[in-house]
Amino acid sequence: MILLKLFMVFFATGLFTVGGGYAMIPMITELITKNQWLSYNEIVNFIAISESTPGPFAVNIATFVGFEQYGFFGALVSVLGVILPSFVIIVLIAKFFFGFTDNFYVKSALNGLSPTVIGLIFSAGASIAIKNLFGNGGDILSFSNFDYKALIIFLLIGCVVFIKKIHPILIVLISAGLGVIIYGI
Amino acid sequence: MENNKIHRTLFFTFLKIGLFTFGGGYAMIPLINSEVVERRNWLTDKEMLEMLAISEATPGPVAINVASFVGYKKAKIKGAICSTLGVSFPSFLIIIIVSFFLNAFSSNIYIQNAFKGIRAGVVVLILSACYKLFKQMDKKVVNYVILVSAIILSLGLSFSTIGIILMGAIVGIVYGLVARRSENFH
Numbered sequence: 001m002i003l004l005k006l007f008m009v010f011f012a013t014g015l016f017t018v019g020g021g022y023a024m025i026p027m028i029t030e031l032i033t034k035n036q037w038l039s040y041n042e043i044v045n046f047i048a049i050s051e052s053t054p055g056p057f058a059v060n061i062a063t064f065v066g067f068e069q070y071g072f073f074g075a076l077v078s079v080l081g082v083i084l085p086s087f088v089i090i091v092l093i094a095k096f097f098f099g100f101t102d103n104f105y106v107k108s109a110l111n112g113l114s115p116t117v118i119g120l121i122f123s124a125g126a127s128i129a130i131k132n133l134f135g136n137g138g139d140i141l142s143f144s145n146f147d148y149k150a151l152i153i154f155l156l157i158g159c160v161v162f163i164k165k166i167h168p169i170l171i172v173l174i175s176a177g178l179g180v181i182i183y184g185i
Numbered sequence: 186m187e188n189n190k191i192h193r194t195l196f197f198t199f200l201k202i203g204l205f206t207f208g209g210g211y212a213m214i215p216l217i218n219s220e221v222v223e224r225r226n227w228l229t230d231k232e233m234l235e236m237l238a239i240s241e242a243t244p245g246p247v248a249i250n251v252a253s254f255v256g257y258k259k260a261k262i263k264g265a266i267c268s269t270l271g272v273s274f275p276s277f278l279i280i281i282i283v284s285f286f287l288n289a290f291s292s293n294i295y296i297q298n299a300f301k302g303i304r305a306g307v308v309v310l311i312l313s314a315c316y317k318l319f320k321q322m323d324k325k326v327v328n329y330v331i332l333v334s335a336i337i338l339s340l341g342l343s344f345s346t347i348g349i350i351l352m353g354a355i356v357g358i359v360y361g362l363v364a365r366r367s368e369n370f371h
Contacts, residue, residue, distance in 0.1 A: 117237050
């Protein structure tokens with residue numbers, strides 16, 4: 001039955017994709033098209049739309065496909081499927097994590113992980129910046145695509161953040177407003 | 186904080202975070218920083234980094250992993266459930282609503298422009314969160330080496346994130362062993 005299928009497909013997706021978000025696209029595309037729930041183009045369009053909606057991509061696409069297939073309960077079952085593996089695994093790890101923090105190997109590994117994650121965060125920020133400045137937010141980078149409006153917004157927000165500490169939510173709203181104004185010109 | 190309050194607080198805190206995270210896992214970090222670390226003191230900066238590393242290296246969406254982790258830490262399984270439901274709820278609701286207006290939504294020029302702006306703003310947020318964490322990093326040579334290597338591997342060479350995290354953990358262990366050994370000599 002369709003609810004069970006939705007649950008299983010999204011459970012598998014949640015279980016077998018590591019690294020979040022867009023890493024799950026190949027697998028999820030295959031499963032969705034095989035079940036003929038969406039066409040490949042519809043999936044690509046949805047990826048673009050989910051850039052403009054909040055929250056994890058996995059939850060977004062699970063909701064969308066589930067809802068199209070079986071309404072509210074389809075969406076519910078799909079979302080539960082995709083978050084269940086995470087939930088279970090993390091709870092298990094968290095249980096042991098707090099018991100092992102004094103272990104020499106765990107401590108050393110975590111010491112190595114702190115600068116690693118800082119580096120990854122920087123790369124994430126830099127690659128989004130590059131994609132937006134040189135690629136129209138897409139994958140084809142070139143100097144002719146240089147988006148000077150993005151640079152302006154980037155610098156404006158940069159100044160704001162530098163001068164005064166403002167809550168990220170407010171920054172998101174201000175950026176949205178700037179986007180409408182500056183790109184609307 | 187009495188029991189019921191923590192569950193509600195977890196739910197609403199992660200509801201906020203889920204509602205304003207645009208563009209995936211890393212965009213969540215500035216919000217986690219403001220809400221979970223600075224406002225609620227549920228995690229220290231160091232714990233946040235460690236939790237992020239684990240969330241990136243385990244299956245499933247980073248946001249869900251982070252929510253479950255923080256929720257569990259504060260209020261065990263019930264807490265994990267509250268925060269995970271909280272972070273998923275805005276997505277769930279908004280996507281259902283948007284699916285009715287799908288075409289209008291995606292071709293609306295104001296919405297498109299707003300999100301172009303948001304993408305630029307998110308970059309600033311991510312980089313400033315990164316800077317905050319960098320300031321607190323222990324300024325040892327080994328840490329600089331790990332940091333720069335991580336950047337080169339991910340940005341320059343597109344190495345897989347999990348691979349980089351594993352390497353970081355291994356380097357940490359090796360360094361710990363070497364440091365301990367040289368201590369024993371003195």
